[in-house]
Amino acid sequence: MISIKNLHASIEGKEILRGINLEIKAGEVHAIMGPNGSGKSTLSSVLAGRQDYEVTDGEVIFNGKNLLEMEAEDRAREGLFLAFQYPVEIPGVSNINFLKTALNEIRNYHGKEDIAAKDFLALVKEKQKLVELDGKLANRSVNEGFSGGEKKRNEIFQMAMLEPKLAILDETDSGLDIDALKIVANGVNTLKNKDNAYIVITHYQRLLDYIVPDFVHILYKGKIVKSGGKELALELEEKGYDEIKKQFELSE
Template sequence: MIIIKNLHATIDGKEILKGLNLEVKAGETHAIMGPNGAGKSTLASVLAGREEYEVTDGSVDFNGGDLLDLDTEDRAREGLFLAFQYPVEIPGVSNVNFLRSAINEIREHKGEEALSAKDFMARVREKSALVELDAKLASRSVNEGFSGGEKKRNEIFQMAMLEPKLAILDETDSGLDIDALRIVANGVNKLKSNDTASIVITHYQRLLDYIVPDFVHVLYEGKIVKTGGKELALELEEKGYDWIKEELAL
């Protein structure tokens, strides 16, 4: 699915990613954990194509193509989805209207016909039920006046609508109460398949009780310094990150 090799990235001249390597195969769920400032959100931003970040070295292969060569929208059209840590409020832009445009631009990109209004609305009903997002909320302005939990559910709703190959969830769990967390995780799990993959970026082990990862990676100072199974997350939760520093003599 995605092969990241020796990725270096800077913002305002400051290097944040310092040689990151990661491979995610179809069907897998990877968790990335790490202390504040380790570069977790930078990784998500670089993969999504945020222009403030400059990639200074390394490569990212996405399903056989050079991801870094693509514009943000083309990455999305090729099947990459980023669930934002802070979803943006866009007054006046209807959630479903923009999704319909997005879906149809993606379909056009793939040489497919536009989705009919009827099929689109059926999909809206099905997917909004999946994340228990009120259908009325789904058709309001994007995130405007949404609670924190509603915004995150809306991210997963959009993900469900767009059916990406690779989803990156950037701290989707932050700020969620346990009910909202369960709903969001449930949505993600239902979308899981052998052809898709996800990268879950999180601070907290709690999310991983609901979205069970195949691999847990520790990101520290711009590199992945340790990889393990889901038990690594528990260990991190219990002991913090200091032991890893000691173990690896960082």
């Protein structure tokens, strides 16, 4: 699905990612954990194509294509989805119009015609149920005046609508109460299948009780310093990041 090799990226001359290597296959869920400032969000931004970051080295191959050479919109059209840590409010653009435009641009990219209005509405109805999103929210401006939980559920709703191949959930659990967390996790688990993959970026182990990862990677100072199975997350929860930090400092 995606192959990240020796990825280096910096912002304003400061190197944040210092050689990331990661291989993800279809059907897998990878969790990336790490303390604040370790580069988790930078990794997701770089993959999604945010302009602020400069990739200084390495390559990313996404389904056989060079991801880093693509514009952000083309990455999305190729099936990459970033669920934002801080979804952006866009006053005046209705959620529905936004999603319809997105869906159609992706369809057009793949040589398909615009979706029929009737089919679109049916799809909206079906996917809204998945994240228990109030129908009224669909007609409101994108994320405007949404609560923290509503914003995150809206991200998952969009994901459900666009059906990406690889979804990156960037701290989707932050700011969520346990009920909202369950709804979000349930949405992801329902959408999960053998043909798609997930990168779940999180600071805490809590989300991983509900979205069970196949692999857990620990990111520290811009590198993956440890990888393992789901038990690594539990170990981390128990010992905290200090142990990792200590080990890493020693090895450096």
